[in-house]
Amino acid sequence: MNLLITGAASELAQALASRLSENHHVRLTDIVNIKTEFEFIECELGHDETTNELVRGMDCIIHLAELPSDYSDDSLDSDNLTIDFMTRCTYNLLWAAVEEKVKKAVYGSTLKLFEKYDDDLTVNENWRPLPSTDPYVLGKHLGEFTCKEFARTGKLQITCLRFGQVVRVEDVKDQPYDPTWIEIRDLVHAFECALGEKTPGLNRDWSVFHIEADAPDADYPPARRARGSIGFDPKYRFRE
Amino acid sequence: MNVLILGGTGNLGPFVVNALEPYHTLRVTDVNPPEDTAHEFRYVDMASMTQVVEAAEGMDAIVNCSVLREHRKIAFDVNTLGSYHMMSAAVTHGIKRVINTGPHAILTGPTYDNIDFMLTEEIPPHSGVDLVGGDNPYSISKSLGQEICKVFTENFDVHVMCLLFCGLKNPEHPRFFPGRDVTPFVVSVRDAAEACRLGLAVDLKSLPSKNEVFYITTDIPHGKFSNAKAKRILGFAPNDKFEVVWHKVTDH
Numbered sequence: 298m299n300l301l302i303t304g305a306a307s308e309l310a311q312a313l314a315s316r317l318s319e320n321h322h323v324r325l326t327d328i329v330n331i332k333t334e335f336e337f338i339e340c341e342l343g344h345d346e347t348t349n350e351l352v353r354g355m356d357c358i359i360h361l362a363e364l365p366s367d368y369s370d371d372s373l374d375s376d377n378l379t380i381d382f383m384t385r386c387t388y389n390l391l392w393a394a395v396e397e398k399v400k401k402a403v404y405g406s407t408l409k410l411f412e413k414y415d416d417d418l419t420v421n422e423n424w425r426p427l428p429s430t431d432p433y434v435l436g437k438h439l440g441e442f443t444c445k446e447f448a449r450t451g452k453l454q455i456t457c458l459r460f461g462q463v464v465r466v467e468d469v470k471d472q473p474y475d476p477t478w479i480e481i482r483d484l485v486h487a488f489e490c491a492l493g494e495k496t497p498g499l500n501r502d503w504s505v506f507h508i509e510a511d512a513p514d515a516d517y518p519p520a521r522r523a524r525g526s527i528g529f530d531p532k533y534r535f536r537e
Numbered sequence: 538m539n540v541l542i543l544g545g546t547g548n549l550g551p552f553v554v555n556a557l558e559p560y561h562t563l564r565v566t567d568v569n570p571p572e573d574t575a576h577e578f579r580y581v582d583m584a585s586m587t588q589v590v591e592a593a594e595g596m597d598a599i600v601n602c603s604v605l606r607e608h609r610k611i612a613f614d615v616n617t618l619g620s621y622h623m624m625s626a627a628v629t630h631g632i633k634r635v636i637n638t639g640p641h642a643i644l645t646g647p648t649y650d651n652i653d654f655m656l657t658e659e660i661p662p663h664s665g666v667d668l669v670g671g672d673n674p675y676s677i678s679k680s681l682g683q684e685i686c687k688v689f690t691e692n693f694d695v696h697v698m699c700l701l702f703c704g705l706k707n708p709e710h711p712r713f714f715p716g717r718d719v720t721p722f723v724v725s726v727r728d729a730a731e732a733c734r735l736g737l738a739v740d741l742k743s744l745p746s747k748n749e750v751f752y753i754t755t756d757i758p759h760g761k762f763s764n765a766k767a768k769r770i771l772g773f774a775p776n777d778k779f780e781v782v783w784h785k786v787t788d789h
Contacts, residue, residue, distance in 0.1 A: 343610070344609040344610060374586060376586075376621075377586060377618055377621075380617070380618060380621050380685075381613065381614075381617075381618060384613060384617050384678070384681050385610065385613035385617070385674075385678075388609075388613070388666070388674055388677065388678075389609070391666075392666070427691065428688050429688075429692055430624075430688060430692050430693070435621075435685065435688055438684075438688065439617075439681050439684060439685070442680075442681060442684055443666075443677065443681065446646070446663070446664055446665055446666045446677055446680075447666055449648055449663060449665075450646075450647065450648060450665050450666060450667075452666065
C-alpha cells in the first residue's frame with residue numbers, strides 16, 4: 298500500500314513511518330522542510346496543484362493534523378494558524394484525495410474533546426464530544442467535522458482515532474501517573490490496525506475509535522471498540 | 538442598542554442596515570466601503586482577529602452578514618476564521634447577542650436536501666463538501682463557522698441566533714418567472730433583513746438554548762422547509778410570498 302503521512306515533523310509521524318515502511322511504501326509531508334530517511338515532500342496543503350501531486354498514487358492518507366510546534370506565519374497568529382490548518386488545509390487535502398481517487402484516510406484526533414466530562418463517567422465513542430474553545434481542541438473538533446462530511450457524502454472512507462498524550466513508557470516512569478498517556482508504540486499499532494479496517498456490509502464510511510492505554514484496574518477494558526472492531530491490542534501499561 | 542454589522546455592504550448587508558437604522562446605532566463594517574452612509578463605517582477584514590475585535594468594542598450586539606463563496610482560501614478566511622474572530626470578539630467585550638447568517642445548506646446539505654422533506658432546524662449539520670458539485674467550499678466553510686459559534690455558546694455566556702437563508706430575492710429586481718416554481722426555500726432580502734431586526738429584539742431568556750437556528754423562508758407550500766420556528770420564537774411574518782411563481786399560469 299502507498300501511504301502518505303502528514304505532520305512529518307512530529308515524533309509520531311517518524312515512528313509511524315519506521316514501522317509502516319516495513320510493509321508499505323511511505324511518503325511523508327509537512328508544511329516545513331525536515332530531514333528524514335523517507336520520501337518527503339514539503340507542502341502547505343493549499344488549494345493548488347501541489348496538493349494533488351502530493352496525494353497522487355496514494356492508497357491511504359494518515360492525516361495527523363499537527364502543526365510543527367515552532368511553526369509561525371507572519372500573516373496569522375498561532376490560534377488562527379491552528380484553526381486554519383485543521384479546517385482549510387484538511388479540506389484541501391481531502392478534496393485533492395478525492396480528485397486523485399484515494400480511497401481511505403485515517404485522521405488523528407484527540408481525547409481532549411471529552412475533558413469536560415467528569416472522570417468517573419464511562420466516556421467512550423458513544424458520547425458527544427464537548428470541545429472547549431482552546432484552538433487546538435476546537436481545531437481537532439472542526440477537523441473531525443470536515444472529515445465526517447467527506448465520509449458522509451461517500452467520497453472517502455475515513456477512520457478517526459482519538460488519543461491522549463503521546464509518551465514513551467521509559468520517559469515517564471518517574472512522573473506522576475497521567476490517565477491520558479498513550480505509549481507511542483501502542484499508538485503506532487492502533488494506526489496499523491486502522492489501515493487494515495475492513496468496511497463491513499453496511500455502508501460505513503466513517504468510524505471512530507478511542508485509543509487508550511491498557512488499565513488493569515478498569516471495570517471494563519479501555520478502547521473496547523477498537524479492540525473488538527480493528528484488533529487493537531495495547532501492550533504497554535503505566536500502572537500494574 | 539449599539540450594533541456591529543459585519544459584511545455590511547454585501548448582498549444582504551445594506552438591507553439589514555435599512556431595517557435596523559430606525560431602532561439602533563449602527564457600526565457598519567466591510568472590506569468595501571458603502572457609496573453613501575449615515576452610519577459609522579470601518580474597514581474590517583473578517584480574516585483579521587485584531588480588526589474584528591477592535592470593531593466590536595462598545596457594541597451590544599453583532600450581526601454577521603459577511604460571506605465569501607467561491608475562492609477556497611478567502612472562503613475559509615471569511616466564513617470559518619471570521620466566525621472564530623467574531624465569537625472571540627463577543628467574548629472579549631462581553632457581548633451577549635450574536636446573529637449569524639448563512640445558507641440553509643450549512644445545515645441541510647445534499648444528504649438531506651436531495652432526499653428528505655419536513656426538515657426542521659433541530660438536526661445535526663450535514664453541509665456536504667461541494668455545494669454546487671465542484672470545488673466550492675461555501676457551505677462547509679460556513680457550516681464550520683456556525684459550529685464554532687455553537688462551541689462558543691457551550692463555553693461562554695453568549696447567545697447565537699443563526700438565521701439561514703437561501704434564494705434571497707430582491708422583489709424590485711426579480712429573477713424568476715411566473716409559473717416556473719422556486720427553490721423550496723426562498724425569502725426576500727427585506728424579509729431576511731427584518732428577521733435580523735427581530736433577532737435583536739427577542740428576549741434572550743425566551744430562547745430554548747444559547748444556540749438557536751432558524752429557517753428564514755417565506756410561506757411556501759412545498760413541505761420541505763418550515764418557517765414555523767422563526768414565526769413562533771422571533772415573530773417572523775414574511776411579506777413577500779412569491780405566489781405567482783409557484784402557481785401555474787392560466788390564460789383564462
